[in-house]
Each structure stands twice: as structure tokens, then as C-alpha cells.
Amino acid sequence: MMKTISESRCFGGVQGVYAHDSAVTGCAMTFGLFLPPEAREGPVPVLWYLSGLTCTHENAMVKAGAQAWAAEHGIAVAFPDTSPRGPDVADDEAFDMGQGAGFYVNATRAPWAAHFRMWDYVTDELPRLLVNAFPVDEERQAITGHSMGGHGALTAAMNLPDRYRSVSAFAPVSHPSRSDWGRRQFAAYLGDDESDWAAHDSTLLMRAAGFPGEVLIDQGTADAFLDRLMPEALAGAMAARRQAGQMRMQPGYDHSYFFVASFMADHIAFHAEALWA
Amino acid sequence: MMKTISESRCFGGVQGVYAHDSAVTGCAMTFGLFLPPEAREGPVPVLWYLSGLTCTHENAMVKAGAQAWAAEHGIAVAFPDTSPRGPDVADDEAFDMGQGAGFYVNATRAPWAAHFRMWDYVTDELPRLLVNAFPVDEERQAITGHSMGGHGALTAAMNLPDRYRSVSAFAPVSHPSRSDWGRRQFAAYLGDDESDWAAHDSTLLMRAAGFPGEVLIDQGTADAFLDRLMPEALAGAMAARRQAGQMRMQPGYDHSYFFVASFMADHIAFHAEALWA
Numbered sequence: 001m002m003k004t005i006s007e008s009r010c011f012g013g014v015q016g017v018y019a020h021d022s023a024v025t026g027c028a029m030t031f032g033l034f035l036p037p038e039a040r041e042g043p044v045p046v047l048w049y050l051s052g053l054t055c056t057h058e059n060a061m062v063k064a065g066a067q068a069w070a071a072e073h074g075i076a077v078a079f080p081d082t083s084p085r086g087p088d089v090a091d092d093e094a095f096d097m098g099q100g101a102g103f104y105v106n107a108t109r110a111p112w113a114a115h116f117r118m119w120d121y122v123t124d125e126l127p128r129l130l131v132n133a134f135p136v137d138e139e140r141q142a143i144t145g146h147s148m149g150g151h152g153a154l155t156a157a158m159n160l161p162d163r164y165r166s167v168s169a170f171a172p173v174s175h176p177s178r179s180d181w182g183r184r185q186f187a188a189y190l191g192d193d194e195s196d197w198a199a200h201d202s203t204l205l206m207r208a209a210g211f212p213g214e215v216l217i218d219q220g221t222a223d224a225f226l227d228r229l230m231p232e233a234l235a236g237a238m239a240a241r242r243q244a245g246q247m248r249m250q251p252g253y254d255h256s257y258f259f260v261a262s263f264m265a266d267h268i269a270f271h272a273e274a275l276w277a
Numbered sequence: 278m279m280k281t282i283s284e285s286r287c288f289g290g291v292q293g294v295y296a297h298d299s300a301v302t303g304c305a306m307t308f309g310l311f312l313p314p315e316a317r318e319g320p321v322p323v324l325w326y327l328s329g330l331t332c333t334h335e336n337a338m339v340k341a342g343a344q345a346w347a348a349e350h351g352i353a354v355a356f357p358d359t360s361p362r363g364p365d366v367a368d369d370e371a372f373d374m375g376q377g378a379g380f381y382v383n384a385t386r387a388p389w390a391a392h393f394r395m396w397d398y399v400t401d402e403l404p405r406l407l408v409n410a411f412p413v414d415e416e417r418q419a420i421t422g423h424s425m426g427g428h429g430a431l432t433a434a435m436n437l438p439d440r441y442r443s444v445s446a447f448a449p450v451s452h453p454s455r456s457d458w459g460r461r462q463f464a465a466y467l468g469d470d471e472s473d474w475a476a477h478d479s480t481l482l483m484r485a486a487g488f489p490g491e492v493l494i495d496q497g498t499a500d501a502f503l504d505r506l507m508p509e510a511l512a513g514a515m516a517a518r519r520q521a522g523q524m525r526m527q528p529g530y531d532h533s534y535f536f537v538a539s540f541m542a543d544h545i546a547f548h549a550e551a552l553w554a
Contacts, residue, residue: 008530008531008533008535008536009497009499009527009528009529009530009531009535009536009539010535010536010538010539011538011539012539015535062339062340062534063339063340065342065345065538067535067538067539068342068345068538068539068542220286222286250286251286252286253285253286254285254286256285257339258285258286258287258292258344259285259286259287261287261288261342261344261345262286262287262288262289262344262345265345
């Protein structure tokens with residue numbers, strides 16, 4: 001059962017917020033979905049936007065400025081939450097662990113395994129729900145994200161290259177198995193065997209196989225979290241793999257949504273080209 | 278003394294947040310200022326954005342999507358707060374009274390008169406501070422706003438027609454002296470003599486004199502607050518005055534920032550034309 005929380009007209013389309021009981025995470029989940037004007041005529045391509053630490057479905061929906069460009073290109077944008085939530089869901093005092101910090105994995109360890117199954121939620125349950133309930137085209141999906149969500153987008157695309165036509169990221173957590181944004185969380189969610197982490201590390205996935213299409217990554221040079229994001233590891237892996245695409249180091253930009261918004265037009269145009277090809 | 282809270286690169290310019298001790302409101306005030314890339318070369322025109330009920334300086338700064346278009350047109354955007362704030366400042370339990378609801382007037386009645394002087398703050402103290410501290414051109418100012426802030430923008434422009442080259446508004450509180458968004462607040466802030474309210478009622482100001490330039494107003498037809506905004510009163514006054522400009526009724530749009538963002542490009546282009554003329 002899905003419940004409509006709100007629907008607002010936006011750039012000629014509709015920005016909706018919906019809630020549903022997730023079988024995968026075992027709790028109520030809320031997501032945003034922007035549908036462009038073209039969705040009134042039939043299914044449209046969909047771009048997934050995965051958010052970063054502490055975010056809900058709402059942050060990017062209200063701050064990233066994606067709707068203007070999505071409307072222009074006739075593509076939908078889906079904004080999932082970043083973790084299961086609620087009083088019955090395990091949590092941690094740290095902002096980068098537990099609720100708001102699902103890291104887009106299926107946890108296998110207590111107390112997280114009961115609800116923290118964001119990998120299955122974002123790559124399986126929510127896409128099926130969207131395709132069934134809204135005019136979005138299952139065959140035309142692309143994915144992007146910011147910070148932890150950039151990690152989610154890159155790992156989803158490299159693990160499921162037939163699913164996503166294109167992938168991009170804003171300041172992604174690029175090498176979590178070697179980062180303070182990754183090691184503690186993967187140990188808690190997935191256990192101490194680091195071989196179980198490799199499928200969720202973009203640098204390792206890039207070294208192993210890369211992505212069949214082009215990859216677009218933007219990273220601000222004034223980002224306060226560069227030591228945890230480790231763009232140099234992913235950039236090296238991209239170059240060594242001869243991965244088509246580009247990592248753009250953007251002078252003076254920080255980690256905020258002001259950075260994300262500044263380059264959103266480029267990212268949506270990049271995805272639109274692949275989605276409408 | 279002004280304090281820099283944050284500065285983030287944004288669309289090639291800088292989105293800053295600053296705090297200062299206001300002599301007018303008698304408390305610390307925080308504001309946002311976006312400077313486009315051109316500000317590095319010298320003073321640029323400035324568009325004032327006045328926010329609505331419950332908003333701080335932050336809401337429009339992160340949600341309205343103004344920076345993309347301001348950067349394109351080379352104009353600064355100033356985002357003041359909507360009221361004095363702090364534990365020593367009078368307040369009210371209602372969301373539309375007291376802190377977050379200054380209504381852009383100088384209160385003359387206790388307990389409000391001590392701090393609630395948003396008219397002087399927005400039209401005098403903050404413009405002087407901006408002109409002194411940042412590369413903004415005193416001779417090229419324009420003003421817009423949303424809801425209570427649309428009221429503020431229209432009343433500022435019609436009272437100070439030599440100050441502002443252009444004025445626009447999103448879903449403005451258009452006739453506060455006849456509205457539940459106005460009567461209670463004006464009685465509390467200004468007293469019971471309704472002749473003291475007239476200078477702060479856009480419909481009455483439009484009937485009396487109008488604005489020497491063009492006026493642009495957007496109003497969503499699905500706005501839940503139409504009974505309090507009273508666009509029909511202002512539209513009638515504009516037509517009777519033969520006021521140059523337009524009120525656009527936008528089908529299906531509500532009162533949210535999704536509405537504001539949808540038409541921000543139009544408003545900034547409108548102001549840019551006047552500011553660069």
C-alpha cells in the first residue's frame with residue numbers, strides 16, 4: 001500500500017512525496033518522485049538520485065535544483081531515503097552510522113541485518129514499485145548521487161551494468177574499504193571479512209571491471225572531506241581501466257548542495273543523452 | 278561588526294552567510310548573499326528576496342534555485358531574515374506572529390516595538406551594510422519575495438519607487454488590512470488605527486499610486502492560502518490603476534518553493550532587464 005504524502009506542481013510536472021511499507025527494510029519508507037510534463041503522455045526515463053549521510057528523501061528534492069533540468073529533458077527523478085527509520089530500527093549516536101547512513105548495502109550482522117537492506121531496496125523493491133505505480137520506463141534508468149549516495153550510485157551501476165544506461169556522481173565516497181567513511185560501517189553492517197566489502201567499493205569495482213558506458217564525476221577542490229572521499233583512488237582506477245568518462249576537479253567548490261546544484265544541469269544533460277539515445 | 282558564517286562557491290560565484298549586530302532590531306541578524314562571478318570585477322546589481330512566514334534567511338537561499346539564474350545574469354541576490362530573533366525578543370505561539378513573522382513593518386506597540394523594525398532593517402540598515410561591505414551597486418537594486426515577503430517587496434517598491442528599479446512577487450499577501458494574514462499582526466505591531474496600516478497594504482498602495490516600472494506577479498491557482506493572499510484585490514487594483522505589468526495565475530501550482538523555483542528564471546530575467554537597462 002502506497003500513500004501520497006504530497007504532490008506539488010513543479011516546472012510543469014509534479015513533485016510527489018510517497019510512503020509505503022517496505023518488505024525489504026521492514027519499515028515504512030518515504031521517497032520523492034519528480035515526473036516531468038511528458039509523463040502525462042506515457043512512460044518517461046528515470047534518473048535515480050541517491051543522497052548522502054544524514055539526508056532523507058527530502059534534501060536533494062528541495063536543494064539540488066534537479067527538477068528544472070529534468071523537466072527540460074523530459075526525465076523523472078527518484079529520491080529514495082538513505083536508510084530504514086523508526087523507533088524499532090537500530091541506530092547509532094554517530095551521524096555516519098545507522099539511521100541516515102545505510103551505505104547502500106544489505107547488512108548481514110546484528111543489530112543491523114533486520115532492517116538495513118538498502119541495496120535491495122534501492123536496486124530492486126523501489127524500482128519495481130515505481131515501474132508499477134508511475135509512468136516510468138523500466139528500460140531507461142540512470143543513476144547519480146552525492147557523497148555516500150555517489151558511492152551508492154557508482155556501486156549500483158558497476159554491479160548492474162545492464163540496469164543503468166549511465167552513471168554520475170557528485171563528490172562520491174570513492175574507496176570506502178580504505179576510508180573512515182566505510183571501514184567502520186562495513187565492519188558493522190557486513191562483518192570483518194573484507195572480501196565481503198569489495199562489491200561495495202567503487203575503486204575496487206573500477207579496477208575489476210568498470211562501467212560499459214561513460215562515467216561523469218564532479219569533485220570540489222575545497223571539499224572538507226577529501227581525506228574520506230579519496231577521489232585520487234577512483235581517478236587512478238578510472239585512468240588505469242581506460243574507463244570512458246571524466247572526473248572533473250572543480251576549483252573552490254565545497255561539499256554542500258551549492259556545489260551539487262552548480263553542476264546539476266551538466267549531470268542531467270549527461271544522463272538525458274544516454275537515456276534518450 | 279560582521280561575521281562570516283560560511284562561504285560556498287556556487288555557480289561560479291559565492292553563496293555567503295553572514296551575521297551582524299543590528300542597531301535597528303537590537304539583536305544579531307543573519308543574512309545570505311549570493312555574489313555572481315562578475316562581482317570579482319566590481320559592483321553588480323542586487324536583487325532583494327524577502328521570505329515568507331516561518332522562514333529564516335536560509336529557506337529561499339537553499340530552495341528557490343535563484344543562484345543559477347542570478348549567475349547567468351550577473352546579479353547579486355540578498356536573503357534577509359524575516360524578523361528579529363533570540364530569547365530576549367518577543368514572540369507568540371502562532372506561526373504567523375512574532376519571530377519569523379515580522380511582516381516588514383516598524384512595530385510601534387509593546388512588546389513588539391523594541392525589536393520588530395524589519396522595515397528599517399530591510400530598506401535602510403541592511404542595504405547600507407551591503408553596499409559598504411560587498412561589491413553591490415547601490416544604484417541598481419530590485420526586489421522580490423514570496424508570500425509575506427511578496428507583501429514586503431511590493432510595499433517597499435511602492436513606498437520607495439526611486440530605490441528599486443523593478444519589483445516582482447510570488448503569491449504575495451496582497452491585501453493584509455483585510456486578511457487574516459495582516460489584521461491581527463498589524464493591530465499588534467501598529468495599533469488599532471487602520472490608517473496606520475495603509476502604507477503596508479499593496480492593494481491600497483496600488484490604488485493610491487502604483488509603481489513607476491513594470492510589476493510581475495505569479496500566483497498558483499492551487500494555493501491553499503488564496504483566501505488570505507487575496508490576489509483578486511491586487512489584480513483589480515492593478516487593472517484599475519492601468520499598472521504596467523502582469524499578474525499571472527499559474528494553473529495547478531501551490532504555495533511551496535516548488536512553485537517559486539518553477540518561475541524563478543522568469544523573475545530573475547525580468548529584474549535583470551531592468552537592472553541592466
